[in-house]
Amino acid sequence: MTLRTGRHFLQIPGPTNVPDSVLRAMAAPVIDHRGPEFQKLTNRLLPALATVFRTRGPVVVFPASGTGAWEAALVNTLSPGDRVLCFETGHFATLWRTMAEALGLDVDFVPGDWRRGADPEVLAARLAADPAHRIKAVCVVHNETSTGVTSRVPEIRAALDAADHPALLLVDTISSLASIDYHHDAWGVDVTVAGSQKGLMLPPGLSFNAVSDKALEAAAAARLPRSYWDWRPVIEANRNGFFPYTPATNLLYGLEEALRLLAAEGLPAVFARHSRHAAITRAAVRAWGLEVLCADEREHSSSLTAVLLPEEHDADKVREIVLERFDMSLGSGLGRLAGKVFRIGHLGCFNDLMLAGTLAGVRAGLELAGVPLAPAGEDPTPELLRTA
Template sequence: MRPSGLRHHHRLETRAVTRFEPNLRIPGPTSLPPSVREAGGRQMINHRGPEFAAMLGRIQTGMRPYFGTQSEIAVLSCAGTGGLEAAVVNVLSPGDRVLGVSIGAFGDRFAKIAEVYGAAVDRVSAEWGHAARPDEVRERLRGGDYRAVLLTHNETSTGVMNPIPDLAAAIHQESPETLILVDSVSALGAVPFEMDGWGTDVVVTGSQKAWMAAPGLAMVAASERAWAAMEIAQMPRFYLDLRRHRESARSGETPWTPAIAVIYQVDEGLRLMAAEGAENVFARHEACAAATRAGLEGLGFELFADAANRSTTVTAAWIPDGVDWKAFNGEVKRRGVVLAGGQGKLAGKVFRVGHLGSVTVDEILGAIATLETVSVTAGRPVEVGAAVAAAQRAAIEAGIARVPVAAGA
């Protein structure tokens, strides 16, 4: 008879270890660094007092380099979709002709918002998995009187990142008076952006993505051209009126009661990012993206997005034929790794791995190791250790960044 200790050891080997915290590999909300989580638990303060005013000012100042702008930044208490709605209703009027450039589910959403408010929306849609083509956008603008173009910087549903500088240049060349509105909810803070340099007019991001905070805030920056457009725009707006936010911000306030706990967190997240340094933040995201792609390919998963425009913050991969994804993903989750499924017409066809916010290469390697283990136990033809090694090599070749301040704060 086998000694009881070995039997107990065998049971430990076949049962998942209970984790206090999962390895949250979804494209938002992202995991909160300890100091950010603690910041959200602070006592409330007077949102019409000097402490709040100082904090709001730090957030606006701290975010400007990431937006790449000298413009004012409005901090709205709403989801990222609320920020997109603010972008639309503040600069457009019912009947305005708008070109919605869609490369996935969130591009479709941006266009739908404009339609709901009465804009005349034309669409140019890329095949899912591919970026928008500047020449195609230029062609669609030719001869049209478009008030605005709606662009998605990072399409979370497909793992594609649009070439915003090239698209903006094409728009300016063909239709220089047309406003450029950008959804950068899941990219800004993780990759460089030059709002002023590229000539974009409204840019939106969300607290729960690269900023390492809980959901609840949308940050919106507008160019001087966009601020001028707000004075003649006729779409209905009240809560999302950016002019009210601009006026209140001059006194260190927001026009309405803000999500103070999330503002605490964004303030702390920005402190951590400043300590790490923007270039290191960007390098860390690049290394994590490279490790994710190499690891998934090492496991035999085919990446969904076109290689030329893969996202730095989320990777989508096809679910292989013959794989019972519900059972496979359930085992991955039982072992402490949380992945995202497909969205819209990709539901049940792809899965997604988020790599943004406070993410480290070690967390990505852990997720790949778990996927590797589950692949082996599921009978997939996987060489043990190969995928993790491929991910490590890719991270090193990408210029692996040091462990971020956020991870240990």
């Protein structure tokens, strides 16, 4: 077994690096989740969490991955046979569709090329063709983790408003919350889906639903089966500072510290940092003579960059070399992109020197894999970092 020195570079787009202070917070002793100390924690935590979602409404916390939050969003708001409109923006949008179908929903799946986000014009046309309002919900992945494409949610909301259509808007922010500017209330989102292991800088294990008043009204009439995922007992118990079942106590300790870090930096500064790192990464990829997968300049992700390799080269081979030689993990291509792209995560607890090391390792790995690149002298990364 090869001895590794230094820290592993975890440059997948989640789980992300966990700050040391968050790790220390989670190392606290387990406490009574029915006692007054835990009650105080909950009463501090939930308002701070709502601030990150930019909402005044409830945020429901489940001990689960983001997949659980997907299911909670669907089963709390919809009934068997309801029609939902989904956009094929990538692998995770496809998985959300599969879940909806398994739950007995009628899914209208708008096909896509995995290089662009949800199209507001297509949505407007589908809504115009639905005068009977059979569409009960529109499901959009804000930041598609498999592609590095960010859908324009305010334009999706505008299309719903222009059509005066009552469909709920459900948005997955699993890889965008606390990394890309997002407004649950102001953008008119009814259910926001999120997870702990990306911009929130925690290990996997917590999932979230931010819920609008309209979604709560829908939940009162929804008939899909729900028990564990039911919002109502969670919201009711939260009013008193508790949960209806055993919560992930130490992850909640870590969440409080992560929220403190985000507040100390300031959300506008957090978003600006992510945007700057993403722009530098794209500039480096293009200077190498390679192609960024996202094809619309309005939709580049600030959380990750997916790099498309020439057809004759295997992206997984590049990832294998980078891991073996430089102890750095890059994200794989998922679904139809397997072997065609690798993904560079630049979200969460991340800084300029980490980005410089990441890009240096990626370039060296590409060279070792025999991928033809532009001359090294054309790489703008050092200058971009100096002037950032």
